[in-house]
Amino acid sequence: MSAPNAAGWRPEMSAAEGAAPPTSSGDRGLMLEEKLIFELAAPGGCGVDLDQPQGEVSPALGRFRRAEPAALPGLSEPEVVRHYTRLSRQNYAIDLGPFPLGSCTMKHNPRLNERVARLPGFADVHPLQPVQTVQGALAVINELAHWLITLTGMHGVAMSPKAGAHGELCGVLCIKAALEARGEHRPVMLVPESAHGTNPATAAFAGFAIESIPAGPDGRIDLAALKGRLGPDVAGVMITNPNTCGLFERDLKTIADAVHAAGGYVYCDGANFNAIVGKVRPGDLGVDAMHINLHKTFSTPHGGGGPGSGPVVLSEALSPFGPLPFTARQADGSIRLIEEADAAAAGHPHGFGRMAAFHGQMGMFTRALTYILSHGADGLRQVAEDAVLNANYVLRSLDDVLEAPYGHAGPCMHEALFTDHGMAEGFTTLDVAKGLIDEGFHPMTVYFPLVVHGAMLVEPTECESKDGLDRFIGSLRAVAERAKAGDPSLKAAPHHAPRRRLDETAAARKPVLVWRDPA
Numbered sequence: 030m031s032a033p034n035a036a037g038w039r040p041e042m043s044a045a046e047g048a049a050p051p052t053s054s055g056d057r058g059l060m061l062e063e064k065l066i067f068e069l070a071a072p073g074g075c076g077v078d079l080d081q082p083q084g085e086v087s088p089a090l091g092r093f094r095r096a097e098p099a100a101l102p103g104l105s106e107p108e109v110v111r112h113y114t115r116l117s118r119q120n121y122a123i124d125l126g127p128f129p130l131g132s133c134t135m136k137h138n139p140r141l142n143e144r145v146a147r148l149p150g151f152a153d154v155h156p157l158q159p160v161q162t163v164q165g166a167l168a169v170i171n172e173l174a175h176w177l178i179t180l181t182g183m184h185g186v187a188m189s190p191k192a193g194a195h196g197e198l199c200g201v202l203c204i205k206a207a208l209e210a211r212g213e214h215r216p217v218m219l220v221p222e223s224a225h226g227t228n229p230a231t232a233a234f235a236g237f238a239i240e241s242i243p244a245g246p247d248g249r250i251d252l253a254a255l256k257g258r259l260g261p262d263v264a265g266v267m268i269t270n271p272n273t274c275g276l277f278e279r280d281l282k283t284i285a286d287a288v289h290a291a292g293g294y295v296y297c298d299g300a301n302f303n304a305i306v307g308k309v310r311p312g313d314l315g316v317d318a319m320h321i322n323l324h325k326t327f328s329t330p331h332g333g334g335g336p337g338s339g340p341v342v343l344s345e346a347l348s349p350f351g352p353l354p355f356t357a358r359q360a361d362g363s364i365r366l367i368e369e370a371d372a373a374a375a376g377h378p379h380g381f382g383r384m385a386a387f388h389g390q391m392g393m394f395t396r397a398l399t400y401i402l403s404h405g406a407d408g409l410r411q412v413a414e415d416a417v418l419n420a421n422y423v424l425r426s427l428d429d430v431l432e433a434p435y436g437h438a439g440p441c442m443h444e445a446l447f448t449d450h451g452m453a454e455g456f457t458t459l460d461v462a463k464g465l466i467d468e469g470f471h472p473m474t475v476y477f478p479l480v481v482h483g484a485m486l487v488e489p490t491e492c493e494s495k496d497g498l499d500r501f502i503g504s505l506r507a508v509a510e511r512a513k514a515g516d517p518s519l520k521a522a523p524h525h526a527p528r529r530r531l532d533e534t535a536a537a538r539k540p541v542l543v544w545r546d547p548a
């Protein structure tokens with residue numbers, strides 16, 4: 030192993046460390062090694078010339094007066110810049126290569142969006158400014174709301190939810206409020222096996238008992254099982270469409286009619302709207318509430334837990350129960366913000382409350398609206414078509430080397446699903462994912478959806494060219510063949526990364542989040 034230099038940076042990792050095989054792409058993964066900033070310089074050093082404090086420290090500081098120097102690392106400006114630049118180079122990013130994470134829709138974030146979001150009139154507004162001074166920002170929210178309603182064929186929209194799962198909670202709380210207004214107690218929410226994991230979690234969080242509906246052999250909801258469970262105790266159903274197997278739930282309209290006839294509501298998880306935007310309007314299929322992840326379909330940046338934005342479109346039946354605040358255009362063209370004091374007069378007396386303190390994620394709204402306006406309705410339709418085409422290209426290019434469990438059921442939507450079936454004894458999906466790192470790619474989503482053994486879910490999105498897809502397919506094929514042949518070096522992958530295999534359970538369950546001076 031090569032020794033780290035004084036700064037803790039190891040410029041290359043020796044391939045001999047684990048007899049790493051050559052990669053088919055010629056790339057060598059992520060090679061940098063970087064210490065924590067606290068380990069790079071002893072506390073007490075200082076990278077800038079600060080004036081000595083003059084005079085007495087104010088007694089008003091009382092017990093907050095520092096008794097000893099703060100344990101801050103003292104580094105010069107170039108050292109700090111290099112530290113963070115090296116860290117950034119350890120990170121895989123959408124600006125570096127494809128991010129084929131299924132269910133995440135990690136697509137290119139157009140620079141035009143960034144330019145618009147940084148305009149001072151949008152970037153510097155404050156949610157407590159008087160509405161007359163932020164008419165432009167409110168107009169953006171109002172215009173985006175209009176687009177979301179139009180694209181989904183729904184009646185209203187709640188813009189304030191901060192993420193997909195937050196949007197789910199908003200929609201389910203609307204259902205709860207609507208049932209309460211009807212004087213009905215319906216404690217059960219049906220959640221098909223093919224739904225995203227956040228769906229049952231959300232319904233449980235909102236106080237519902239969850240009942241699972243099985244999937245049929247084609248990976249879609251078992252219609253007969255769902256219809257058979259409907260009854261006066263069922264509040265509704267939460268359906269992810271396209272579902273977690275990357276398939277369109279073709280029976281959604283029939284399901285919605287049955288659920289409505291039984292007095293329930295239909296929640297659709299619209300996080301995968303990227304696959305159908307401009308092609309299908311969920312409102313036409315009988316959906317009552319659906320969140321849209323702006324950070325997926327409409328290209329606003331995401332990852333690492335934020336920042337997201339999950340507006341919820343609502344049917345006519347649920348719109349009266351949507352949260353405050355919301356925008357409304359007045360007869361004179363100005364935009365009003367409807368809050369608690371105005372709700373009744375504005376014809377919205379039944380809102381269940383607020384999802385957030387303010388109107389929503391302004392930075393995401395400006396980016397999403399820029400994306401929508403720069404594509405137009407036809408361009409958005411092409412987004413969906415290209416995303417589906419790319420996923421099917423991946424599916425059909427690899428289904429001879431990786432098992433595609435629903436390949437027989439026809440084309441997929443935006444995600445290609447594979448399993449670990451047929452790998453050599455002892456080789457798993459995890460080995461394939463780690464092998465892809467050596468090829469210079471971020472791995473696909475693994476072990477999700479849960480209904481498929483050793484699942485590998487690849488979502489290329491519409492942003493990848495055929496050449497880019499071919500490179501990815503070539504690398505995944507090479508790694509899959511090694512897994513099938515039982516190549517022992519794959520068990521030790523990644524070889525070309527600062528770390529090999531981490532204890533992922535300990536990382537999730539016992540994270541070490543605070544640095545302590547070992548001395």
Ligand SMILES: Cc1ncc(COP(=O)(O)O)c(C=O)c1O
Nearest residue numbers: 132133192193194225227300337
């Ligand atoms: C289908 C589906 N539903 C819900 C969510 C939750 O969205 P968020 O992570 O923004 O809360 C995701 C996230 O990827 C998703 O893929």
